[in-house]
Amino acid sequence: xxxxxxxxxxxxxxxxxxxxRLVRRARESAGTVFVSSEYLCEADRPTIRRMVDELADGDxxxxxxxxxxxxxxxxxxxxYLKSGHELPYHRWLRAVLADPPKASVTPSFWPRHDQxxxxxxxxxxxxxxxxxxxxxxxxxxxxxxxxxxxxxALPAGTLANMVVGQQNRSMTASEAExxxxxxIALRRNRLxxxxxxxxxxxxxxxxxxxxxxxxxxxxxxxxxDWAIDRAIELGTAYGERIEALRxxxxxxxxxxxxxxxxxxxxxxxEALPEVVPVAVxxxxxxGAVSRSANGKAFFPDEVESDPTSATPGMPGxxxxxxxxxxxxxxxxxxxxxxxxxxxxxxxxxRKALGRSSPPTTSPG
Numbered sequence: 001x002x003x004x005x006x007x008x009x010x011x012x013x014x015x016x017x018x019x020x021r022l023v024r025r026a027r028e029s030a031g032t033v034f035v036s037s038e039y040l041c042e043a044d045r046p047t048i049r050r051m052v053d054e055l056a057d058g059d060x061x062x063x064x065x066x067x068x069x070x071x072x073x074x075x076x077x078x079x080y081l082k083s084g085h086e087l088p089y090h091r092w093l094r095a096v097l098a099d100p101p102k103a104s105v106t107p108s109f110w111p112r113h114d115q116x117x118x119x120x121x122x123x124x125x126x127x128x129x130x131x132x133x134x135x136x137x138x139x140x141x142x143x144x145x146x147x148x149x150x151x152x153a154l155p156a157g158t159l160a161n162m163v164v165g166q167q168n169r170s171m172t173a174s175e176a177e178x179x180x181x182x183x184i185a186l187r188r189n190r191l192x193x194x195x196x197x198x199x200x201x202x203x204x205x206x207x208x209x210x211x212x213x214x215x216x217x218x219x220x221x222x223x224x225d226w227a228i229d230r231a232i233e234l235g236t237a238y239g240e241r242i243e244a245l246r247x248x249x250x251x252x253x254x255x256x257x258x259x260x261x262x263x264x265x266x267x268x269x270e271a272l273p274e275v276v277p278v279a280v281x282x283x284x285x286x287g288a289v290s291r292s293a294n295g296k297a298f299f300p301d302e303v304e305s306d307p308t309s310a311t312p313g314m315p316g317x318x319x320x321x322x323x324x325x326x327x328x329x330x331x332x333x334x335x336x337x338x339x340x341x342x343x344x345x346x347x348x349x350r351k352a353l354g355r356s357s358p359p360t361t362s363p364g
Contacts, residue, residue, distance in 0.1 A: 001039065001043055001047050006083075006193035006194075007196075022035070022055075023054050033055070038112065041064075041113075043121070044121065045121050045125055048121060048126070052126055060126060061130050062122050062131050062132070063131075063132045063133075063148075064115075064118065064119060064132070064134070065136060066115050066133060066134065066135050067259075068258060068260065068262070069115070069232075069234050069259070070227075070231035070263055071138075071261065072231075073227060074223055074263075075170060076109060077089050077092050077221070078171055078221075080092075080109075081171075081180060083201070084183045084187060084193070084196055086183050086187065088180065089176070090224065092105065093223070093224070097227055115235075116237060119131070119133065119242065119245065119250075120241070123245060123248070123250065128245050128248035128249045129248070129249030129250075131249075131250055132151065132251040132252075132253065133242055133250060133254075134254055135254030135255055135256055135259060136254065137254055137255070138261070143253070145162075168209065169209055170220055170221070171208075171221070172218040172219065172220055172221075173218075173219050173221055173222075174273040174275065174276045174280065175208060175276070176221060177276070178280060179204070179284075186200070199291050199292060200288065202297060203289075203290065203297050204285070204297075205284070205287070206287060207283050207286060207287025207297040208283045208287060210298075211283045212279055212283050218277070223263065224270070231262075232260050232262060236260050238259050239256035239257055240256075243256060
């Protein structure tokens with residue numbers, strides 16, 4: 001797709017060898033190959049055709065998962081924030097929802113989130129009869145995973161019963177403003193993208209989102225009514241486009257009317273927060289330090305996704321709660337089991353050496 005991540009001055013083309021390797025592995029596989037990326041929404045028609053032909057000679061089914069645009073707006077802005085974006089949320093909304101939108105502001109937003117256009121591009125190249133649309137339902141959180149169990153011919157419950165490793169929650173307004181101000185300062189000082197990504201995106205931000213538990217007094221980003229109204233208008237059009245393609249063979253899972261949904265109103269204003277909780281600042285600093293020291297946002301002895309094991313004074317309290325095995329992610333469970341195995345192995349080695357080795361004395 002000739003896309004890359006990073007800031008404009010640091011853009012580097014992703015080597016073609018990665019795509020070639022994916023194609024080779026897909027063609028060599030005797031089973032179902034599942035490829036997933038939100039970036040695929042941005043592909044133009046010639047790129048879609050080339051990808052489909054190279055992957056499987058046209059034997060491809062495409063699944064698009066859709067959410068209401070009104071719910072996408074705050075999460076999309078936060079994703080741009082994690083990539084160094086500097087514009088406040090409400091100013092960003094004015095830019096992307098303008099008619100026409102300001103193309104210079106997060107230019108990937110509409111190629112990715114104009115859901116009607118995305119559906120049309122993929123349907124034109126693979127055929128509506130090979131296209132499935134899943135409309136997510138906030139009242140049925142397992143719909144997506146149940147659907148992919150069925151689409152991939154997995155036993156019912158395979159995906160829905162998996163434990164999610166990271167919570168990836170939405171940032172509070174104060175957290176978002178903290179990192180927006182950090183972005184402004186770091187870009188002013190021309191920090192290279194690789195350093196920003198390493199220390200801030202996958203260090204400070206990741207740790208803060210995973211470790212801090214906001215309280216009811218910590219407001220989330222509030223989307224203004226005018227923006228929600230515009231999003232509902234667009235979502236209505238997307239739903240109508242889906243209904244129009246049913247007759248051409250489009251498979252629809254879920255209710256297209258849910259694309260008109262508005263998020264639950266959150267208290268907030270356009271005024272930018274001026275105070276950041278100490279807990280947030282501490283976790284952000286720890287994330288950057290840990291990432292710099294050992295390459296991860298979490299120190300080696302920490303359980304990465306357990307916010308209840310927070311430092312004294314942090315949200316969640318100072319005492320760590322003991323987790324049961326079914327509360328751990330696969331990664332966490334593997335780490336726990338690995339630690340037990342290593343300790344048991346060391347005990348057995350020490351015991352064996354103690355039994356089989358003669359006593360030693362030091363000279364003198």
